[in-house]
Amino acid sequence: MMSKTTSPCLISLFKALCASGFTTLVLLGNAYSVTDPLESAVETNIEGQNEAVQSQQRVDKLAEETANLLGEYREVTRQTDSLRAYDDQLERLLKKQDEELVAIARQLANIEITQRQIVPLMLRMLEVLENFIALDVPFLPDERRLRMAALKEMMDQPDVLLPDKYRRLMEAYQIEMDYGRTIEAYSGSLEQDGPSRTVDFLRVGRIALLYLALDGKEAGYWDTKTKTWQGLPKDYNRAIAEGLQIARKQAPPDFIELPISTPVAVQ
Secondary structure, three states: OOOOOOOHHHHHHHHHHHHOOHHHHHHHHHHHHHHHHHHHHHHHHHHHHHHHHHHHHHHHHHHHHHHHHHHHHHHHHHHHHHHHHHHHHHHHHHHHHHHHHHHHHHHHHHHHHHHHHHHHHHHHHHHHHHHHHHHOOOOOHHHHHHHHHHHHHHHOOOOOOHHHHHHHHHHHHHHHHHHOOOEEEEEEEEOOOOOOEEEEEEEEOOOEEEEEEOOOOOEEEEEOOOOEEEEOOHHHHHHHHHHHHHHOOOOOOOOOOOOOOOOOOOO
C-alpha cells in the first residue's frame, strides 16, 4: 500500500516500470547474485587442484632427491666399510711386519753371536778330522789328503758363506762315516821295503785293509798295532781276489775268510 503522501507521479512511474519488465531485471539481478559465489567456488577448487598438483610434483621431486641421496649414502657407506676393512687389514699387516722385523733383528744379533761361537768350533772340528785321518787305516791317502787341504783353504776364504763352510765340513764327516760301513776296491801305490809299486787294495769298512799284487801272487794287510804292512800266506790270495770282485760288483756277495787286525784304542 502506498503512502498517502506518495506523489501521483511516482505511482505512475512504478506502474510504467512494471509494465515495461522491471521485474525481469530484478530477477536477472538476483540470478547474477546467485551465480557469482558458484564461480568463485569453482575457481577456488581449480586453484586448489593446481596447488595440489604442484605440491605433489614437489613431493615427487623431493622423494626422487631423497632416493638419490639415500642411494649415494648407501654407496658411500659401502665404500667406507670397504675402506675400513682394508685399513684394518693393512694395520694387521703392518703390525705383523713390525713383529717380523723385530724377530729378524733379533735373529741377526743371534747370528752374529753364533758366528763368533761356531767358527772356533768348526776349526776344532777340522783339526779333529785331520787327526782322525792321520791315525786311521791308510786307505785312499791321496783322496783324503786333498779333501782336507780343500777344507782348510775354504775356511780362510772370505767369499764363502759360513753355512757353506759348515755344510762342506759336515759332508767330509759324512764321507768318513760312510767308509766304516762300506766295502771298496781300488788301485794304488804300495810303499813297502823299497820302491813303490801298484797293487789292488781291498777295504772292508775300517776293520780290514788288504792288498793283492797285480799278478795275484802276493798279498798282505795293514797291521793297526805296528802301523806297517804285513805279508800274508798265499792261502789268502784267492779270498782277497774274491773280495775284490765282490767290491767291484763283479761277483755276488759271499762269505770269505780274511785276516782282521785287532782294534786299537786311540788315546
